[in-house]
Amino acid sequence: MSPCNGGDSGNPRQGEPRVADLIHQFITRAAQVQGSRPALLFRDTVLTYAQVAEQVGNAAHGLLAQELGAAERVAIYLPKQPETVIGIFATAAAGGCFVPVNPVLKPRQVSYILRHSQARVLITSAQRLQQLAAELPACGELHTLVLVDTLAEERREALASELRGLKVIEWQALLAAPPRAPHRRIDTDMTALLYTSGSTGNPKGVVLSHRNMVAGARSVAEYLENTPDDRLLAVLPLSFDAGLSQITTAFSVGASVVLMDYLLPRDVLKAVARYAVTGLAAVPPLWNQLLQLAWPDEVADTLRYVTNTGGAMPVASTRALQDKLPHTRVFLMYGLTEAFRSTYLPPEEVQQRPQSIGKAIPNAEILVVNEAGELCAANEPGELVHRGALVALGYWNDPEKTAERFRPAPGQDPALPLAELAVWSGDQVVRDEEGYLYFVSRKDDMIKTSGYRVSPTEVEEVAYLSGLIAGAAALGLSHAQLGQAIALVVTPSAQANGETLERELLALCQRELPNFMVPSHVIVRAALPHNQNGKIDRRALNAEYASLFQEPTE
Template sequence: MALLFNDLLTTTALRTPDALALTARQQTYSYAALAMAVQRAAQGLLALSIESQTRVAIYLPKQGETVVALFGAAQAGAVFVPINPILKPPQVAHILCDCNARVLITSTDRLGMLATVLNNCGELQHVILIDELPLPSPIGQPHFVVHRWRDFGNSVASQSSRVVDKDMAAILYTSGSTGKPKGVMLSHRNLVVGATSVAQYLDNCASDRLLAVLPLSFDYGLSQLTTAFSVGASVVLLDHLFARDVIAAIASEAITGLAAVPPLWSQLADLPWPERAVSSLRYITNSGGAMPRSVLSKLRGSLPRTRVFLMYGLTEAFRATYLPPEELDRRPDSMGKAIPNVEVLVVRPNGSLCDAEEPGELVQRGSLVALGYWNLPEATAHRFRPPPDHARDIGVNETAVWSGDTVRRDAGGFLYFVARRDETIKTSGYRVSPTEIEEVVLASGYAREAVAFGVPHPILGHAIAVVATPTDARANIENALDYCKQQLPAYMVPAHFEWRTHLPRNANGKYDRALLIAELRGLFGTL
């Protein structure tokens, strides 16, 4: 039985060593081969004299070395920090500095991209490059040692520190409404129980083949690995440019399970599905935002024998609810009910339970609740609190996640999303901080004031809009957007940008986001 994150792989490798675990581009790994590669990576990290809970950052696209690095760091007793490969250097530097990463695993090209920002990451001591390309010329004197992946595992290293299931295994960075991305600390128990819980309601088994199209820095994307490995299934990694590439991979690889976010489902729904893809795909899952009814209808028409699971979750607690496929026709707008090993409460501001159909805050209890935010005690104290008194076990020091999301529960116990309390923008499956976008717009030099917010969009869930006041008559929207494109990943670049002579404020003197959202709600049509 797996107790630690890395046990999900090694336990299965002992049970079915020759079974196919991973396909990455042109490489395939059996469970035994993958476990051996992970062991070598762990030995390599230990040879660097890393200590228990040392942060190991991984800045790579989806490939075999990425998976090996994730599990190798955990096996060495370190904490892995996967970084979304589409993030730009300033954002990568923030994560490296914020989590005090001592080790960075990346490629030579990516190291070159980071050359101007790594001097600010004083804790960084080791950079491990997975390729053999010539080193880029460093800017300034590097304070870290560069190693090559091929040399890993050749050194004799000491034993890893003893780790228990309550220890931190990973830090996943997620944007909030108050600025820079926050690091969510996940324990080994969070990751293992999350994998087994999801595998339980998806009925995953060793014959499944999962297509991993989401970033492994995203809890939903990482779950494709953990869920598959927990049952001895195989995973196919795919970095796709077009939606049709996903369908082609499903057909050629005989994929049985696909997880995606609403924007990708919207694209897939408009494409033809060959019979080879239709016949193999046993189930699909959606999270990261609500799937529009029209998209759901098209997908069900194209995939009549495929089970559809609609899910809701927070990075702070992985997964909260799912709607069983047999309930889709009766409750297409429902979030469903709590997944195994989770209790979901709907509470009033005073902590008492809401009645049926009464809106209240979603509070999640159970084994999936994260350890808190890295190095943010105030934010942790606000979001991670004891559950309401009536739900608390006597004598147990328990923490629940108070989501900030307003939901309601019907008489049958099914949940429905009502509203998000904070200002975080949910777009393309990502949670985006409006403050982070505003800071970039202001740094462009073209805007004196700026307000970023989300407005409903039929494909993205929400599109990012910016309303700003120009610095002078020469300020140009096109130039401001070009600057945003240089500084931000594509999903954070504003879809709408406009100048105004002044920005509305509320009675407290704050920018009136609600008024701006109301004014521009229909910008991308009615949903």
């Protein structure tokens, strides 16, 4: 084994594994206690904790051999496979900061993340590199590309001239580097950047510390009652906090994880049966798709618990899940990328209050605050504010947006010289007399579709690239399966052909945007409404087209 335990301090008693303070130490600790138990399953491959620990250590040495500095960013642009997980934890073990990039993003979005995060190393595949090649010269901080597979010699030579100044090495070469001492890190140091869409502009990089991630994993594992016997199915992208949580929560208790990128919903059910999965987290649209299928008997026999993320679970879907899985515990949850998870509803409360998002998770406090900054009374709507160890370090290289979202927690003693910062979510909630929380609405214009958060501006900016429109507004409208579907409302420019404009805009969006961002409908109109400040009146548009995707009732 080649462990790389950067930042270890203190000495456990001889023969005892230390308690993990840093996120990668979950793996080294589990390898010491139960090295022969499975950690990762991928298709027909099984990696034990000892094998994962060895590969993480070797890859960390390889990153250090590429002169990775303390807290420097390593972007990982891959589907869910062992190298993705190894790359994430190896970066942490080396003392760097990992940046998981959603594999469905197109080159333009990936380029933005690489540039904004100032990534120094990119771990990806040969095929993805070829798609990214034209964007990489603009990524000035990037110096090394690590390929998890082999690039054909003729293509390597062509890329070498196209990517002058970038070093390209293969995964096996990274693992073969000689040992090097990692950078010393402590639990308050940053270790991850997770990019999440904002209500305006490009996605924001949420900065997470080791402490954030370790505390989050332990908190979730506590209320889900995870043990080494659990096996989690990872169907969510690892660029999502909830997707990454499947890995960290499992590793925190020595459980195993099945890595899966599914093509069809029925593949998820087959995987649950095949791998005897005990825990499954999914977004409401996927749950709704799964509920339309016939479930193998093994699914109900093996699933100990299920959870939701990425949006409120429709009550009808919750009831249908309970019918399909009468012996499975259903946890309804709410979370923020800026604070990992915030609340959960215990399974024993789901029957009585299925619309509730529950109460605070362990080691967090959730406050409901009115416009005056005061704590709300029972049943008084207010903003959800999260305080505690899970609160992130802010938005990378964006002090203005950080100051908007991360503000002093209310109710602190004025004698405290340094105010504790909390996350002000922008979500309106109410708390009932028994302390249970209920989601009301969002303050901003964020679109939540298929579990993804989409910035309207990102969609609109692509539409403007066409040169065929004078104005645009992307709306998130209620949709039975997706939660929200995207409608793009535009006014044509003088150059536009009215007969072909809709088709041209959809074709452009399909080329430039990942599938979940592509509008489901384009509406062309002569003018857009504006408010008194001269801004597009999105509220009026949302009201006008509210029923666009709703099925007609007889």
